[in-house]
Amino acid sequence: MTPIKHYPPKPQKVYFYATCLIDVFYPGAGLDAIRLLEREGIEVVFPKDQTCCGQPAYTSGYHDEARSVALAQLALFPEPWPIVVPSGSCGGMLRVHYPTLLADTPEAATAQDVAARTFELTEFLLHVCHVRLKDLGEPEQVAMHTSCSARREMGLGDTAPALLAQLGHVELVEQARTTECCGFGGTFAVRHPEISGAMVEDKVDAIEATGARQFITSDCGCLMNINGNAEYRQKAVQGEHIASYLWRRTS
Amino acid sequence: MSVQTYSPREFHRQAHDALGNPQIRANFRRAMDGLMDKRRDVFSDWDVETLRELGANIRLRALARLPDLLEQLEANCEANGIKVHWATDGDEACEIVRDICDRHGAKAVIKGKSMVSEEMHLNAHLEAAGIEALESDLGEYLVQLNEQTPSHIIMPAIHLNTDEISDILHDKTGTERTRDVDTMTAAARAQLRERFMAADVGISGVNFAVAETGTLCLVENEGNGRMTTTVPPVHVAVTGIEKVVEHLRDVPPLYALLTRSATGQNVTTYFNMINAPRQKGEHDGPKEVHLVLVDNGRSNIYQDDELLDTLRCIRCGACMNHCPVYSRVGGHAYGTTYPGPIGSILMPHLIGLEDTQDLPSASSLCGACGEVCPVKIPIPDLLVRLRKEAVGEGRGNVPGAGAKRNRKELAAWKSWQWAATHPGVWRSGLMMAGKLRALVPAKFAPWTDCRTLPQPAKTSLHALVKRHQSKEEQQ
Numbered sequence: 001m002t003p004i005k006h007y008p009p010k011p012q013k014v015y016f017y018a019t020c021l022i023d024v025f026y027p028g029a030g031l032d033a034i035r036l037l038e039r040e041g042i043e044v045v046f047p048k049d050q051t052c053c054g055q056p057a058y059t060s061g062y063h064d065e066a067r068s069v070a071l072a073q074l075a076l077f078p079e080p081w082p083i084v085v086p087s088g089s090c091g092g093m094l095r096v097h098y099p100t101l102l103a104d105t106p107e108a109a110t111a112q113d114v115a116a117r118t119f120e121l122t123e124f125l126l127h128v129c130h131v132r133l134k135d136l137g138e139p140e141q142v143a144m145h146t147s148c149s150a151r152r153e154m155g156l157g158d159t160a161p162a163l164l165a166q167l168g169h170v171e172l173v174e175q176a177r178t179t180e181c182c183g184f185g186g187t188f189a190v191r192h193p194e195i196s197g198a199m200v201e202d203k204v205d206a207i208e209a210t211g212a213r214q215f216i217t218s219d220c221g222c223l224m225n226i227n228g229n230a231e232y233r234q235k236a237v238q239g240e241h242i243a244s245y246l247w248r249r250t251s
Numbered sequence: 252m253s254v255q256t257y258s259p260r261e262f263h264r265q266a267h268d269a270l271g272n273p274q275i276r277a278n279f280r281r282a283m284d285g286l287m288d289k290r291r292d293v294f295s296d297w298d299v300e301t302l303r304e305l306g307a308n309i310r311l312r313a314l315a316r317l318p319d320l321l322e323q324l325e326a327n328c329e330a331n332g333i334k335v336h337w338a339t340d341g342d343e344a345c346e347i348v349r350d351i352c353d354r355h356g357a358k359a360v361i362k363g364k365s366m367v368s369e370e371m372h373l374n375a376h377l378e379a380a381g382i383e384a385l386e387s388d389l390g391e392y393l394v395q396l397n398e399q400t401p402s403h404i405i406m407p408a409i410h411l412n413t414d415e416i417s418d419i420l421h422d423k424t425g426t427e428r429t430r431d432v433d434t435m436t437a438a439a440r441a442q443l444r445e446r447f448m449a450a451d452v453g454i455s456g457v458n459f460a461v462a463e464t465g466t467l468c469l470v471e472n473e474g475n476g477r478m479t480t481t482v483p484p485v486h487v488a489v490t491g492i493e494k495v496v497e498h499l500r501d502v503p504p505l506y507a508l509l510t511r512s513a514t515g516q517n518v519t520t521y522f523n524m525i526n527a528p529r530q531k532g533e534h535d536g537p538k539e540v541h542l543v544l545v546d547n548g549r550s551n552i553y554q555d556d557e558l559l560d561t562l563r564c565i566r567c568g569a570c571m572n573h574c575p576v577y578s579r580v581g582g583h584a585y586g587t588t589y590p591g592p593i594g595s596i597l598m599p600h601l602i603g604l605e606d607t608q609d610l611p612s613a614s615s616l617c618g619a620c621g622e623v624c625p626v627k628i629p630i631p632d633l634l635v636r637l638r639k640e641a642v643g644e645g646r647g648n649v650p651g652a653g654a655k656r657n658r659k660e661l662a663a664w665k666s667w668q669w670a671a672t673h674p675g676v677w678r679s680g681l682m683m684a685g686k687l688r689a690l691v692p693a694k695f696a697p698w699t700d701c702r703t704l705p706q707p708a709k710t711s712l713h714a715l716v717k718r719h720q721s722k723e724e725q726q
Contacts (some may be wrong), residue, residue: 018712024684025705027712031719046716049674057664059616061638061645061655065668072672152618181575185615192263192613193697198270198579199615201701228702 005155007127008082013043014124015076015083019090020052021220022241029220029241033086033121036247040129044084047076055093058101060187067101074098074110082128083118086243087219088150089186091120096153120150122159122218122242135167137249141212143173145203145226145239147219148181160218160242167249175206184225200229207237218242255399257586259598262609265584275410275581282409283578289515290569290623297511306508307627309501310563317553317562320462320495321544327465331527333540341371344545348373348454348487349380351541355485357382357451361443363471363479364388365456366404366566367489367545370588370601373454384454387443387475389436396423402582404589405513405568410581443475453479453537457490458509458565460542461499467542468502469523470509477521486537488525492544493562505565508625512567548600548650555648557636561596563626568593570620570630576613585610592620596633604641604651611637681711 014037022030034044053073057066073094077083085091095118102111125131144161151157157179164172183189183199203226207215213236217223220241227239240248257265269275313320325335338344344367352360360377362368362384374384374395386395390408394401397419401407408416413430420426426438455476459468467488469476480486496502510516529536552558571577571591582590587598587607595610611634614620620630639645642661643653670676684707695704710718 023681023712024707027708027710027715030712031715034716034719046720048678048713048716051671051674051677052667054671057667059635059638060612060664061635061640061642062661062664063639063644065664068668069671072674148615148617148619152622179619181615181617181619183575183615185617188612188615190697192266192576193700194263194267194270195576195579195613196615197701199575224705225702228698228704231703232699232701 005127010040010129011042011082013045013079013081015079015081016044016046017050017053017073017076017083017085017090017094017118018046019085019087019220021224022086025224026220026241029244030086032241032247033084033243035251036121036125036131036243037084037129040125040131042129045081050076053090053093054101055090055097056186058093058097059185063101067105070098070101070111071105071107074102074107074114077114077117080117082124083114084121084124085118086121086241087221088120088147088154088156089219089221091118092149092153094118120154120156120159120218122150122163123154123156125246126159126162131163131166133163133166133246133250135169135249136251137167137169139169139171140214141171141173141210142245143175143207143210143212143215145175145178145182145207145215145217145222147217147222150218151179160216163242163246164216167246170249173210173212175210177202177206182222182226184221186221189225196225197229200225201233204230204233204235204237208235213237215239216242216245255397257400257583259586259602259607259610261586262584262613265586266580266613269580269584274412274415276579278410278412279578279581282406283572286515286572290512290572293511293515293517302504302508303625303627305504306565306625307563309496309505310565310626313496313501314493314553314559314562316497317492317495320497321492323462324460324465324495325544327462328467328542329465331465333465333467333525333527333542336541336543338543338545338547340547341545342376344371344489344543344547345373345376347543348489349377349382351485351487352377352380352382352452355451357485359383359385359446359450360452360454361447361450361479361483362386362388362391363453363455363469363476364391364407365454365489366401366588367456367491368454369401370547371489371545373489385443385446385450387447387479388471389439389473389475392439392443393419396420400583400588402590403568403571404566404593410583447478447482450483452485452487453481453483454487454489455479457488457494457542459502459505460490460495461497461502462495463498465526466499467525468506469525470506470519470521471523472514472516472520474521476523480523480525481536484537485539485541486525486528487541487543489543489545492546492549493564509565509567512569512623512625551648551650552600555646558600558633558649560628561600561633563628564593564597565626566593567625569623569625573619573623575615575617575619585613592630592634593628596628596630596637599637599640599649599651602650603654604637604649605654606651608641608651608655611635611641678711678713681713685709685711685714
């Protein structure tokens with residue numbers, strides 16, 4: 001049986017683990033996520049020594065290197081506060097893969113503890129903060145692309161759409177093959193660029209076919225991939241991280 | 252007859268060719284969409300997760316006792332009158348089959364669908380010995396006529412559309428061109444019927460081999476499996492050693508999972524249970540039945556507590572039907588007997604990582620395969636494990652481990668590791684990236700072959716947070 005996650009009551013403080021893509025390319029999305037959490041009355045602690053969760057090396061098979069980086073991240077969360085990650089992919093790395101990657105190290109128990117305290121942003125807003133969003137934006141249609149790690153690794157196919165459903169003026173439209181991968185896959189996009197390219201092209205076409213000009217995703221890898229292809233092919237669709245979208249429409 | 256060949260070493264080129272072939276793209280897209288819909292619909296009334304859990308546990312229980320169950324299977328088959336043979340690898344298995352054929356002076360054999368026989372390259376082996384092997388599964392028949400190999404483990408000719416099939420039947424057998432599927436099927440059926448009657452030996456695969464009763468179960472839709480195993484005087488079943496299950500009662504749940512996962516069917520048209528050769532007083536059935544148990548690398552997989560999950564597979568093909576990579580490049584691009592996700596975790600064990608090093612990485616790790624696998628094989632985890640073996644950071648127990656070791660790439664990851672474990676260095680890097688953002692090249696292949704590259708932000712989140720926090724303190 002699939003275990004059902006037991007969510008804690010809303011805490012006073014959380015750690016925010018931003019992910020390297022947000023740090024470098026989409027810092028605005030990170031800041032918007034922090035604002036969303038702060039608006040819920042939560043103090044957000046941003047460990048300044050955070051770097052990368054180690055996933056690119058992990059999925060490439062370089063586990064010795066990934067393990068060393070993962071150990072450095074474990075040390076960032078000494079207090080028993082929840083760790084909020086605005087990405088299903090990095091969240092999945094902490095929650096699902098750290099315990100196995102670090103199983104044979106002295107930090108195995110810490111890895112288990114960190115895994116149990118890790119929450120993806122939309123999951124945390126919905127199930128821990130129980131947010132009630134008030135939509136201040138104009139009526140519009142949006143499509144949603146949930147990352148495969150959020151959907152399948154963390155089991156969070158429903159949380160982001162549930163948040164969007166709270167926005168009274170937003171109509172969520174569904175693209176064809178909505179659960180299909182956008183083709184990013186981290187280093188996959190570089191190791192198998194033509195296959196990845198064929199996948200992202202189909203994803204952009206599917207989003208465009210919904211008629212929505214805007215799509216939302218909760219992972220910056222997918223965002224970079226889908227937006228990059230849409231811009232390359234001069235398509236009108238434009239994506240945004242869900243943290244920015246939610247903040248923009250409710251503040 | 253020269254069979255059109257593909258090689259896993261040529262994966263990139265073969266994938267490139269397939270991606271550029273609109274016919275292949277359309278055939279696979281249409282077929283995979285249909286199969287995914289059918290699977291979803293047929294499971295809609297079921298608690299599929301519970302059934303998958305049951306299927307996984309049945310397979311795990313069988314694997315946990317694999318050596319004992321194989322001996323029990325052998326004893327019970329022999330007691331039933333089925334002669335059991337053991338083969339260490341594909342060549343030995345081929346020789347066993349050829350010996351049986353030779354003993355009966357066989358010149359023509361008819362085959363039911365068997366992926367293990369593909370893995371052994373049995374047809375080529377028999378042909379070299381002067382024995383004609385004819386495929387009787389419609390898809391396999393078409394693929395054989397077209398001098399190709401299967402592109403899917405359940406639907407071997409899925410890469411072909413109606414027009415192409417019509418052309419093949421016309422060119423190779425003189426059948427009148429038609430777009431009517433029933434007419435084509437009837438023509439192939441008539442052609443095959445004569446060959447069944449003339450065959451000296453029938454060769455089939457096995458879906459489940461039941462240890463407690465010595466029963467060989469064969470799942471099929473066309474009746475060609477029934478014909479193959481009953482009409483010729485000799486029946487040879489070939490199977491991988493992992494196909495054994497403990498009890499007869501283990502079969503219904505696995506069968507329920509297999510047909511629904513594979514083709515979206517509640518049941519197949521035929522389900523054969525073979526216990527023994529023709530008995531006294533019976534009017535049909537083969538006079539001899541043989542079972543060839545093929546190892547071919549499976550014992551080695553079995554030695555590893557993580558990789559042995561590969562052996563749970565019941566060969567339904569759902570992983571490839573749901574794979575966004577397979578559905579775009581098709582089965583031939585992989586260049587291996589088993590394509591798609593299951594192929595990428597199985598083939599390295601069968602032919603080594605030297606040849607298959609590009610297959611475990613040919614996945615975005617989207618997890619669709621693991622999500623639909625009827626016996627819950629953690630395929631994405633096994634793909635990662637094989638990537639680790641390929642670059643030489645694993646346990647080294649997969650043939651060809653370390654084949655993808657690359658000093659330059661390792662050095663790059665070591666530098667990344669150093670920066671990511673030195674936060675001060677990392678932050679300086681972030682600052683530099685922001686300052687030098689204008690220098691980011693517009694072209695950064697292969698990323699920019701079909702995408703634009705985002706510029707690093709002027710201010711990293713590290714810096715933004717610092718500003719944000721000092722603003723709050725002032726307030």
